[in-house]
Amino acid sequence: MAQEAIGPPPEETLSLWKREQALLKARVVDQDTEAWQRDPAFAGLQRVGGVDVSFVKGDSVRACASLVVLSYPELEVLYEDSRLVHLTAPYLSGFLAFREAPFLADAVRRLREEAPSLAPQVLLVDGNGVLHPRGFGVACHLGVLTDLPCVGVAKKLLQVDGLEKDALHQDQIRLLRAGGDSFPLTGRSGAVLGRALRSHDGSSKPLYISVGHKMSLETAVRLTRSCCRFRVPEPVRQADIRSRDFIRRTLGAPPPAPGRERAQRPKARPTGGPGGPSGEDRAPAAHSPGPSTPAEAPAPGAQEQ
DNA sequence: GCGACAG
DNA sequence: ATCTTGTCGC
Numbered sequence: 206m207a208q209e210a211i212g213p214p215p216e217e218t219l220s221l222w223k224r225e226q227a228l229l230k231a232r233v234v235d236q237d238t239e240a241w242q243r244d245p246a247f248a249g250l251q252r253v254g255g256v257d258v259s260f261v262k263g264d265s266v267r268a269c270a271s272l273v274v275l276s277y278p279e280l281e282v283l284y285e286d287s288r289l290v291h292l293t294a295p296y297l298s299g300f301l302a303f304r305e306a307p308f309l310a311d312a313v314r315r316l317r318e319e320a321p322s323l324a325p326q327v328l329l330v331d332g333n334g335v336l337h338p339r340g341f342g343v344a345c346h347l348g349v350l351t352d353l354p355c356v357g358v359a360k361k362l363l364q365v366d367g368l369e370k371d372a373l374h375q376d377q378i379r380l381l382r383a384g385g386d387s388f389p390l391t392g393r394s395g396a397v398l399g400r401a402l403r404s405h406d407g408s409s410k411p412l413y414i415s416v417g418h419k420m421s422l423e424t425a426v427r428l429t430r431s432c433c434r435f436r437v438p439e440p441v442r443q444a445d446i447r448s449r450d451f452i453r454r455t456l457g458a459p460p461p462a463p464g465r466e467r468a469q470r471p472k473a474r475p476t477g478g479p480g481g482p483s484g485e486d487r488a489p490a491a492h493s494p495g496p497s498t499p500a501e502a503p504a505p506g507a508q509e510q
Numbered sequence: 511g512c513g514a515c516a517g
Numbered sequence: 518a519t520c521t522t523g524t525c526g527c
Contacts, residue, residue, distance in 0.1 A: 258517075260518050268518090296518075298515045305517075332516050342516070359516050413516085449519095 210265045211295040222300055223339065229349045230341040238419040239326065239354060242428075250277045253432060254325025255440025256309045256347070258290075259448035261456055266292050269455075270305070271448035272312035273440060274325045280432060280439045284323045286312045287451040298363075299338045302346035310350040327354040327420070329432065329440045334425075336390065336399040336415035338365050348418020355417025356425040357399070358441055362413050366392030377401065378411055385430050387414075400426050408436040 214222075241249035254274045261267045267289060274284040294304040309330075317324050333342035334357030344357030362370055368390055377388045381403035390399045390413065399415030400422060414426050432438040437445070 258518085260517090262519055296515095296517060298517085301517055337516080357516085361516065363516050364514065 211292060213295060214297070219297075219300075222303055226302075226339050226341040226346070229346060230339070232349045233335070233341070233345050233416075234419045235335065235416045235421065236419075237421045237424050241326070242354070242420060242424045247277065247428065247431065250326055252283065252323065252325045253277050253280075253428075253440050254313075254328040254353075255438070255442070255444040256312070256328060257331045257441060257444035257448050258305045258308065259445065259452050261452055264456075265295070267456070268292050269448040269451045270308035270312060271444040271451070272309060272316065273443045273447060274316070274323055275432075275440050275443065278431065280434065282443055284316065284320070285443075285447055286316060287447050288312075289451075289455065301332055302343040306343055306346045306350060309347055313351045313353065325353065327356065327428065328417070329356050329358050329429065329438050330417055331358060331360075331441050331445065333357040333359045333363055333413070334399070334415035334417035336363060336365065336368075336413060338363075342415070342417075344415065344417025352419075354419035356420060356429055357413075357415040357417045358429060358438060359413040359415070360410075360437070362390075362401070366394055366396070366398060368392060368398070374401075378409070381409075381411060384408075384433070387411075387426055390415075397422065402426055402429060404430060404433040404436050404438065410436065412436065412438075 237243060241247050252274050254272060256272050258268050258270045269287055270290045271285065271287040273282055275281060276283050290308045292304060294300070296304055328347065328351070330344040330347055332344055334344035334355065336342065336357060336359070342357055344355045348355035362368065364370060378401065381387065381401070384403055384406045387400045387402040389397045390401060391397050399413055401411040402414050403409070404412050412429065414422070414429050416422050416425055429438050432440060435442065
């Protein structure tokens with residue numbers, strides 16, 4: 206009994222969502238609020254969180270929400286919480302938070318009550334912050350829900366407020382020569398909504414950084430840059446890797462076919478402990494990262510994606 | 511009708 | 518987001 210597919214939300218729901226965004230938007234703080242944010246070396250920053258949600262191919266409901274916490278500046282995984290969730294909202298550009306944020310905020314809440322000492326001091330979010338049609342992307346949304354400083358890290362430019370991926374934009378990208386180089390994303394309204402950042406020497410495709418909450422744009426860019434071993438900042442990258450890995454080993458082959466289906470073939474791999482972890486929702490609300498942390502090296506010619 | 515469309 | 522292997526370069 207696969208969960209029912211999520212259909213397009215009623216026009217009425219969209220109105221409610223827009224109202225909700227407008228309401229929460231008033232709570233966004235777009236300036237640095239923490240001492241470490243002012244420090245040139247981010248002294249005082251010890252834990253950076255990353256979140257992401259991965260999906261099951263032919264399934265519009267099941268997904269894996271992950272929250273990881275990395276040490277700073279080492280960028281080693283200190284904590285991971287990946288679990289299967291049942292989505293209730295469809296993906297709609299401009300309303301991503303209503304689909305993913307609730308589960309991510311839940312993960313933060315759990316961590317805070319189960320291991321407060323491992324709670325992140327800032328969150329890097331896969332998606333936009335104020336670089337959004339109504340100035341309130343998922344990074345802002347999650348920031349307000351958790352009251353944590355948040356950074357919006359998008360891999361694609363959302364063309365809003367006159368921003369375009371035109372020839373001029375492409376030229377500006379070509380001018381980004383080294384990791385750390387960036388240029389402002391100024392809307393026709395004159396407001397700087399974010400910055401395109403070359404996160405790594407070996408990555409020509411920029412990241413689109415914007416303020417989520419409790420942070421200035423300059424700090425958001427500098428922090429993102431300092432968390433990059435590869436194009437995507439390590440916290441988000443680890444959350445992405447782990448959430449999709451969770452799905453891969455939990456739901457190996459999505460849907461066989463409509464008709465019959467036979468018993469599964471027990472792969473030569475134990476499911477885990479005595480309890481029987483292959484259950485529905487709950488999942489290895491893992492703690493320690495285990496000794497299997499890649500510990501890769503900053504390859505000069507690494508481009509990814 | 512055309513184009514845009516974070517994840 | 519997901520569908521996907523090998524391949525070129527250091």
